[in-house]
Amino acid sequence: MRYFTAWRVMHPEKPIEMKQFISFVRKEFHHIFRDRTTMAILLILPVLMLLLFGYAINTEVKNSKIAVYDPSNDTYTRAIIEKMQASEYFSVVKMLKNEQEMSEQFKSGEVKMVIAFSENFHENLLHSGDAQIALIADATDPNSAKSVVNYATAIIAGYQMESQQLQQIPFQIDTQIKLLYNPQMKGAYNFVPGVMGMILMLICAMMTSISIAREKEMGTMEVLLVSPVKPAMLIIAKAIPYFFISLINLTTILLISVFILGVPVAGSLLWLLVLSLVYIFVNLSLGLVISSVVNNQQTALLISGMVLMLPVIMLSGMMFPVENMPVFFQWISQLIPAKWYIIGVKKIMIKGLGFSAIMPQLAVLSGMAVLLIAISIKKFKYRLE
Amino acid sequence: MEKVIVVENLTKAFGRFKAVDQISFEVEKGEIFGFLGANGAGKTTAMRMLCGLSIPTSGKALVAGYDIRTQPEMIKKNIGYMSQKFALYEDLTVAENIRFYAGIYQVPEKEIAPRTQKLLERLGLEHEKDSLVKSLPLGWKQKLAFSVAVFHHPGIVFLDEPTGGVDPVTRRQFWEMIYEATDSGITVFVTTHYMDEAEYCDRVSIMVDGKIAALDTPANLKKEFDANNMDEVFYRLARNASRKAD
């Protein structure tokens, strides 16, 4: 019997509602801790996702095989080829003797790109200013083709700049591309904020809605409704454990990105946390809204999976730039919380900007949180139908 | 008489816990064999083994002439199975359900149409052929589920609490269908919580704590336990079970 009395003795001053609330939260933690598999997934998922994006799904191009056609073969072209070879992005695997060989190279799929210099390159550059370099890339994989071309252009431009300073040669090929914030064009700078947006949404929205749907499915919701418990308490208690888990995930992601992927937090950590907290609230309330319209775990999973995940991946700017989308989708992307969060995170983490820069994102997310919480409270059913 | 189920010292242990403890019995062709027991007595575990779904820890059993240990696939082809919990797909129509089960039990293509027609006539469901199963009353569903379970003319049909919650009239119609099936030579192996239904069985076994505590015709059991009905027989045997919590 001592077990039963423990609560009373320990917390005699606690009002009834507080007691109920604590007991609810404790129950939720029991559910989570006892479902080892799910908990393991929740904690390991962010790590896996980061590593997957970091290493397996690598949009960076390293050691791309290229071939060179250099009929001019002068000091200038050789220097450019050397630069290419020296960079970590390219390895020159073949010097081509004639133009026919070019198409053969692509057909065999051996090289990603061929660099072709015009004849008498150095001469023309010095005198007529009409020197040409053609970058011909295998665009079957357009993303990597684009990256390869971009790297090559950057290297050529870099070399031109050097030689210009040395020799005062007038600038002929305008390939000036400036890569700000992410000079090595590391993919991690892009996907770390994306993964943050995705994981936090997954844990908060999906897990909260599933856990409420489970109560409905098991029939326990019926018993809880026919009790003096305030529905708001029930709902908030559901959200709390996932709030903590998402904080743990946030920490894991930041640690991995700083220490393993080498993505620093350039701006204020405090504002990053504030932004993340607001984003977490948005997603928790989104989960609550979903749970008020579904009656079983499967639907909850489908809705949060398809209706939430897919747009985040496709439209939030995490994978594909929003500016390139048709106007209609650009409009839709405005409605996705993750989009605003990812922009905000990039501003703080990568660009090192401060509060004033993320104000619009904070404002939008706060607005969304308030709206969603209002909807979820209004939509909560005091009855079964 | 031909024996269609022969069980010898069948045991299933989960760790140290013996869910089924050395049970032995035989079931004859065309018999209605009632398999009773309190919750947790080991009925479900035993039935799973007989259906080839679970491998015994020790002992052996032949079902329809096939060894449950080595020939579970053959057993599955030669038995029908129906349970209260899972029977038909609610979101398929009557005809689609029949077609589906005919398919998985490899009923010859040209047999399907006439057998379906006969089944629907027998149940008076001709007009409901294209209705979704979920729109049928529970009693009809259970009768349909039984018909589907014997659609491929299995030698034995296993019924796991087939009449739970069904109204009294339909429950009786259901048992009449069982009788009809046995008339055509099908052996019926049935569990139930309705003790009056135990009386309809040719022989009844009652499991207590993983063992078979009694096995005989209902009449003999009543005589042996000096009871008025099977309910009393059951109560006397199961009341002292030690394994209520499991």
Next chain:
Amino acid sequence: MISCKNISKKYKKVQALSDISFEVKPGEIFGLIGPDGAGKTTLFRILTTLILADEGVASVDGLDVVNDYKLIRERVGYMPGRFSLYQDLSVEENLNFFATVFNTTVEENYELVRDIYQQIEPFKTRKAGKLSGGMKQKLALSCALIHKPTVLFLDEPTTGVDPVSRKEFWGMLKNLQQQGITILVSTPYMDEASLCDRIALIQKGRLLTIDSPGKIADGFKKTLLSVSAENMSLLLTDLRTIPEVENCYAFGDSHHITLKNRTSRYEQEHSDSKGKKDNEIEFIINDLKVTLEAKNHLNIIIKEIKPGIEDCFMELSKNNL
């Protein structure tokens, strides 16, 4: 204690309940008896304030189910059809949780649940999901009782539970009744009717009758005979071919039959001794025996019996199509 007036409820196309009216007196065990799909759960949900009726009014403990739902929720105990426990919490954790939900502690009302809870206390650290059907049922009942409700709603508490556990469970309900709790219980098992003070038979959303089990049996106006013979299956078929037999159903080790127009031939032959019922029944029995013997049945036993609730249910449900 509970009162329903003209309650109707429709789901899309299905009329779940039509024109249900009944009253449950304080301290009564009232049974709602009918097969699955009869509308029992819908009625329970209306009374426990979980859903709203389309028509009619209902009150529990003097409180209106629509307007005073909050007050009702504080004082009733409810055990829904599927045992609503947290499978991943232990026996003890479940009980403690529900105690706090109802603003109480286990010790405060331990007296009420003691008899029931003591039976599962040895397993208090076991997860609810690992308990047997009978044990889960006891735990669910303890959880529903922990706040000392005035009215207890038990929706099919014995479904799928073996006969021994069912008997035990009804014993517990009797004890609770003695402690002054009003109990509304539903069940598909007709044999449990006799354990209630009063019952309502329900089918297809309509109440067939409301009364004490004894009075309902008294209301069975026809003569009911039990018939048994060597070959029961053949007997059933043969009985149905006899023109005088109105209904014939298998009932365990015998068949129950009712007769139509049973007096016509008897009256013709015994017009003088009209009114002597015993003789009349004897005549019918003998007549039937002769008919069955002609069909080569052996060991024929025919006797008049008192109808049970199941007989009544089948008779009454004939008129409710």
